[in-house]
Amino acid sequence: MPVMPAAIRTTQLTRTFRSRTGEVEAVRGVDLTVERGEILGFLGPNGAGKTTTLRMLTTLLPPTGGTASVAGCDLTDDPRAVRRRIGHVAQAGGVDPQVTVREELATQARLYGASKPESAVRAEKLARQFALTDLLDRKCAALSGGQRRRLDIAMGLTHQPEILFLDEPTTGLDPGSRADLWDLVRRLRSELDMTVVLTTHYLDEADALADRLVIVDQGRIVAEGTARQLKERHGGSPDATLQDAFIAITGHGPAQHDSTAALSI
Template structure:
């Protein structure tokens, strides 16, 4: 397929019937059953679902870690299946488990990430300094990552995801295990990334208050399909079942389960 520059009006993500089926000895397993979704540039999207709903599989497909078995997607103007390298060069991905080398210093991690994106060494060093200033890492640059707090490590991991100036930043459960203060700092950081850089943010989380606070729009998946989407306020109003309902009330009404737990009586 011939690559073409994206139109300014083209969505950051344009997903059509995206699916993935595993073939096992016992038969096919339909992990994702046809996701249709359009994400405008500069949106913070909350992508939610209970365990086994297909959200992690969808995220791995969109970040080129799994190849879809059906459907199409264009990400940052490039075809997911035909141009995976072009997609990877235009996205950032911060995995739930992280990936810092405890023996490395923060500066070394950031410069190495720049070099992996084929930046000349001087450019990679300049980009590391820019990110340190933007993300409040100045005093941490010469520390080994093993000496950082959980919140500091998460900021470094997000900095790694931003090294290549991504058009789309994928964040997988970014605040899991953080204390409330560190969570609030990360929320502010995500808002700044969108506001100051125009980055589209695709966020998975099992904290419904996080999605409510951060997301412009929330998509809820279950059984490998989108079951509802809208602003947090619209979902609470339309599916919460009572005045003053929370996003969790709406989530439970739509799925019958908590975001990461067993079925819950509603």
């Protein structure tokens, strides 16, 4: 049997921005491998480089340096092919409050080349999968936070992508809606064998969902592994939850100063 390539593989992925005071390295040589069917949790403090890395992997921002393959396609040479194979659900969402759920799903399908009849069928199917059938003719403005988030994810799956990127998927949701969304993410992997990359600030969420965690700080990966491995490596009990542990990771930057990412988790 041929070995399938990794869902995502980056080598020294870098992004530099220019500011009035000079260049700012937002992402500094990230080497990352995500296997097919894996749920990867991407963690780090604000400004660590999580969102910039995600924007590069979803073709929203070109890398300054390094290489990356996403869903078997070169990120720089063939970004259109990458976009056809990925779904991206941004933290702010992308729902138009003035249209119905049915219109939103059908329009998204049409944008990916489905015919009008096909888009109607796809909207109905996604509504069933995401418990939105009773809401199909409701304006998006009337949806609850959890309902709107389910619609966001359904929209990201209209073209049946291989990889789904979720940026802070449960921010602002109540505990019940968060739990429902966790179940939904698990189903994506178990039923569709989908690769999921999620950024989150909720450590219990990372512990509950992710097969593996990557922690970034100041544009670099400073730790990675399963939740159990990280707790064992950094002094926590492997049987505790991440919420009960404290991880402090110290690295040395190019300017020979310590860079500490302390996560109270």
